[in-house]
Amino acid sequence: MSVYHSNAALTVVSSTDRPEKPALFKHAESPVWNVDSQSLYFVDAHKQNVHRLDYSSGKIHTKHIDYGQVNVVALVSGSHRLLVAVRSALYLLDWDVPGDASIRLLSSVDEGLPDNLINEGKPDSEGRFWAGTKGPQLGDDVHPDKATLYRFEPDHEGYVHSRAVLRPVSISNGLTFSLNNTVMYYIDSPTQKIEAFDYDPVRGEITGRRVILDISQYGYEDAIPDGMTIDSDGHLWVALMFGGTVLHIDPDSRQVVYGYKLPVSRTTSLCWGGPNLDELFVTSGRDKNDDSEPLAGAIFTIRGTGSRGVPAHTFRYDNADYY
Numbered sequence: 001m002s003v004y005h006s007n008a009a010l011t012v013v014s015s016t017d018r019p020e021k022p023a024l025f026k027h028a029e030s031p032v033w034n035v036d037s038q039s040l041y042f043v044d045a046h047k048q049n050v051h052r053l054d055y056s057s058g059k060i061h062t063k064h065i066d067y068g069q070v071n072v073v074a075l076v077s078g079s080h081r082l083l084v085a086v087r088s089a090l091y092l093l094d095w096d097v098p099g100d101a102s103i104r105l106l107s108s109v110d111e112g113l114p115d116n117l118i119n120e121g122k123p124d125s126e127g128r129f130w131a132g133t134k135g136p137q138l139g140d141d142v143h144p145d146k147a148t149l150y151r152f153e154p155d156h157e158g159y160v161h162s163r164a165v166l167r168p169v170s171i172s173n174g175l176t177f178s179l180n181n182t183v184m185y186y187i188d189s190p191t192q193k194i195e196a197f198d199y200d201p202v203r204g205e206i207t208g209r210r211v212i213l214d215i216s217q218y219g220y221e222d223a224i225p226d227g228m229t230i231d232s233d234g235h236l237w238v239a240l241m242f243g244g245t246v247l248h249i250d251p252d253s254r255q256v257v258y259g260y261k262l263p264v265s266r267t268t269s270l271c272w273g274g275p276n277l278d279e280l281f282v283t284s285g286r287d288k289n290d291d292s293e294p295l296a297g298a299i300f301t302i303r304g305t306g307s308r309g310v311p312a313h314t315f316r317y318d319n320a321d322y323y
Helices: none
Strands: 009-012 026-035 039-045 049-054 060-064 071-076 082-086 089-093 102-107 117-123 129-134 148-156 158-170 172-177 182-188 191-198 207-213 224-230 236-241 245-250 254-263 267-273 279-283 300-303
Touching: 026 071, 026 224, 026 279, 039 071, 039 267, 039 279, 049 071, 071 117, 082 102, 082 117, 102 148, 102 158, 117 172, 129 158, 129 172, 148 172, 158 207, 172 236, 182 224, 191 224, 207 245, 236 279, 245 267
Parallel strands: 026 267, 172 224, 224 267
Antiparallel strands: 009 300, 026 039, 039 049, 049 060, 071 082, 082 089, 089 102, 117 129, 129 148, 148 158, 172 182, 182 191, 191 207, 224 236, 236 245, 236 267, 245 254, 267 279, 279 300
């Protein structure tokens, strides 16, 4: 199943200073496409950096946050600021402000668990932010059942409240919502499963947990599902960490449509972008002890899949520019 679609083309994002050299990152994650600015935001988690790739120029801009691991970046409705997850807290980030003044704390979770981190998150159609943590990690091993999936929502006074909606979780990872906002798709990576919940967008509640796909049944016993996105047909696209593959999945038939093999093993996440939302951007990481993959840590673009995405949901926080 790990084969390219016959018409797909794979390219690598390069440095504008040296176009022949790929831009490499330690652990790129959480890509999100900004339709208005035609740019791709993503993080280099271990380097504590948020990056912005301008599509037209190819230039990559960097914002460093010296507070700890940065795993998530998301867009904020009607604001020039971004939402970022640093360690186990959410902040608003002002790109143009230097130093500590650039980030403003909104909410923190997993108090008393200092080694837990917010690992992945996305807004829903109503502007709430859904994000989950992962437990303490040593190398590639994470302590099981130490984490939680949360829902974040501001009240009328601007305080962002968190509510635990699912636990225990080991590595809360990819999530996305169906096009009609009645299903939430979710990944707890060590289970090797893509799961679904019935989703009530008005109340922000999930029920009816079930399995859509178990990747181990497709020959990926040593891989785990990581980041996930959805296309305009309602199909899922999932990056397989340690599998070097992107799976295109039909959630209704619960079948893999195609597998796209990449020349790296640590494929981390993905999103649709480009002027027509028909380019799939795939982030990756690298193992510092393994030099066998020269493109590890690159940002890949898969074109010609025959699919396209939908604009990303944004976090709703009134007066975000003045908080």
